[in-house]
Amino acid sequence: MIDTHAHLAMVDRDGVGYAGGVPGVLQRARDAGLRHIICIGAGGELAEVQAALDVAKQNQGVSAICGLHPHDAARLLAQDPQADPLWQGIVQACSAAEVVAVGETGLDYHYDLSPRSQQRLVFERHVALARELGKPLCIHTREAEAETVEVLEMAAQHGVGGVIHCFSGSAWLARQCLDLGFYLSIPGIVTFKNAGDLPEVVAFAPVDRLLVETDSPFLAPIPYRGKRNEPAYVVKTLEQVARIRGISPVEMALVTTENAVRLFGPRLRTQLTGED
Ligand SMILES: [Zn+2]
Ligand SMILES: [Zn+2]
Numbered sequence: 001m002i003d004t005h006a007h008l009a010m011v012d013r014d015g016v017g018y019a020g021g022v023p024g025v026l027q028r029a030r031d032a033g034l035r036h037i038i039c040i041g042a043g044g045e046l047a048e049v050q051a052a053l054d055v056a057k058q059n060q061g062v063s064a065i066c067g068l069h070p071h072d073a074a075r076l077l078a079q080d081p082q083a084d085p086l087w088q089g090i091v092q093a094c095s096a097a098e099v100v101a102v103g104e105t106g107l108d109y110h111y112d113l114s115p116r117s118q119q120r121l122v123f124e125r126h127v128a129l130a131r132e133l134g135k136p137l138c139i140h141t142r143e144a145e146a147e148t149v150e151v152l153e154m155a156a157q158h159g160v161g162g163v164i165h166c167f168s169g170s171a172w173l174a175r176q177c178l179d180l181g182f183y184l185s186i187p188g189i190v191t192f193k194n195a196g197d198l199p200e201v202v203a204f205a206p207v208d209r210l211l212v213e214t215d216s217p218f219l220a221p222i223p224y225r226g227k228r229n230e231p232a233y234v235v236k237t238l239e240q241v242a243r244i245r246g247i248s249p250v251e252m253a254l255v256t257t258e259n260a261v262r263l264f265g266p267r268l269r270t271q272l273t274g275e276d
Pocket of ligand 1: 104140141165166
């Protein structure tokens, strides 16, 4: 199993406070059968980007995704983001071999924590960076479906793919993203009674486009709902996805792991097989 999206290194939001710190999290994940975790560094502080990269560098079985979350898009200079030291630091981090995708980036019109025009500009900048580096995108989108699809169409035209992380959008959005070649990463929400379109989406998506994630420390799946989420709990999400698809959890683990390797590339393959 792979948790394709976990915040293990947040420095800006009252700390994450995992029991036993990162070593504790990684040990419990291993005990639960996880083989790899992708750690996100995107909180609008260069220290967090660097911390995520460090966790990946220092731990076997961890990779990173670096970028600037749409919530924090306003932290970049509006006039010339390219000249902003924060952006330059993100570009540098994303070039590292341990970083397997660019993001999380996208549009969040639910919280609107940054002006929409700035979110869009920063999103498009991430697309250009992903294209430049030949790496996939990790997309965050909430209540901005049509606008997100516009940017993803542009990305796809330039050969840039990726994953919609913590997918919780409509069946319509799922179909658009799948048509454009993107993967959907299914969060713990799929275990909730009120999971919206998510069970339907899990049922109709091609099985080779599904990933699972925790989005730790947020959104713990049932029976941990309300607690601090952590990668070990991805098992519950995976079991629910397997139940919906009518296959065994073991088979689902194999398929989603293969999918992650296909999407995120050689680093995962090397680490999972031990080959160079
Ligand atoms: Zn997100
Ligand atoms: Zn996230």
